Amino acid sequence: EVQLVESGGGLVNPGGSLRLSCAASGFTFSSYSMNWVRQAPGKGLEWVSSISSSSSYKYYADSVKGPLTISRDNAKNLLYLQMNSLTAEDTAVYYCARVGGSLYAFGIDYWGQGILVTVSS
Amino acid sequence: QSVLTQPPSVSAAPGQKVTISCSGSSSNIGNNYVSWYQQLPGTAPKLLIYDNNKRPSRISDRFSGSKSGTSATLAITGLQTGDEAHYYCGTWDSSLSAGVFGGGTKLTVL
Numbered sequence A: 001e002v003q004l005v006e007s008g009g010g011l012v013n014p015g016g017s018l019r020l021s022c023a024a025s026g027f028t029f030s031s032y033s034m035n036w037v038r039q040a041p042g043k044g045l046e047w048v049s050s051i052s053s054s055s056s057y058k059y060y061a062d063s064v065k066g067p068l069t070i071s072r073d074n075a076k077n078l079l080y081l082q083m084n085s086l087t088a089e090d091t092a093v094y095y096c097a098r099v100g101g102s103l104y105a106f107g108i109d110y111w112g113q114g115i116l117v118t119v120s121s
Numbered sequence B: 001q002s003v004l005t006q007p008p009s010v011s012a013a014p015g016q017k018v019t020i021s022c023s024g025s026s027s028n029i030g031n032n033y034v035s036w037y038q039q040l041p042g043t044a045p046k047l048l049i050y051d052n053n054k055r056p057s058r059i060s061d062r063f064s065g066s067k068s069g070t071s072a073t074l075a076i077t078g079l080q081t082g083d084e085a086h087y088y089c090g091t092w093d094s095s096l097s098a099g100v101f102g103g104g105t106k107l108t109v110l
Helices: none
Strands: A003-007 A010-012 A018-025 A034-039 A045-051 A058-060 A068-073 A078-083 A092-099 A108-111 A115-119 B009-012 B018-023 B034-039 B046-049 B063-068 B071-076 B085-093 B098-101 B105-109
Touching: A003 A092, A018 A034, A018 A092, A018 A115, A034 A078, A034 A108, A034 B098, A045 A068, A045 A078, A045 A092, A045 B085, A045 B098, A058 A068, A058 B098, A108 B046, B009 B018, B018 B085, B018 B105, B034 B063, B034 B071, B046 B063, B071 B085
Parallel strands: A010 A115, B009 B105
Antiparallel strands: A003 A018, A018 A078, A034 A045, A034 A092, A045 A058, A068 A078, A092 A108, A092 A115, B018 B071, B034 B046, B034 B085, B063 B071, B085 B098, B085 B105
16 A cells, blocks of 8 residues: 655744655655645645656746755655745645656656644744 | 636536636646646545546546646536535646646535
């Protein structure tokens, strides 16, 4: 069974940093591209970042103001999202999500349960 | 303002058919695959359709997808109260080098 479990969320002060992690299991993690998608309270889905299976390609949403870094450790089946200079606009549930086929086909076939990040003083 | 445009809401009676549109441009829908997602309240999204019109094996054949030019459509037949949810389209935008979602459509089954 495919499982994606996010961790590392919580309350952070404006201007602060946070690193989200996603533990993957039930599939060959190194064969799949991965995404981070977020959803602000009461709002729609917003794509945040993508990384190819071997980390050769990384993409980021321009709408995310603070610097972002997506990375993965295929040996440990872990996906990461490093977020810096956080603002209140970054408050959202962040989902770790697997891309079923080509990264550019965008079909996200499995989603984690999501982790809440709250940016507030 | 989403890159992909969806109607904010649609409604229909149980047993009826409803369609949800998703409008984009040549840099996204026009030249890339479209996927559709269902999000029930308080849960993570679920993939309904990928590669424009393919359905994961676990998804009911009441759900179907199509694409024409720079627009895509999700159709749901035999509506059930359990279909009440938000529905999102998504695709890759080659000009932005980014994933994009529609703003979402709330389906109400009257």
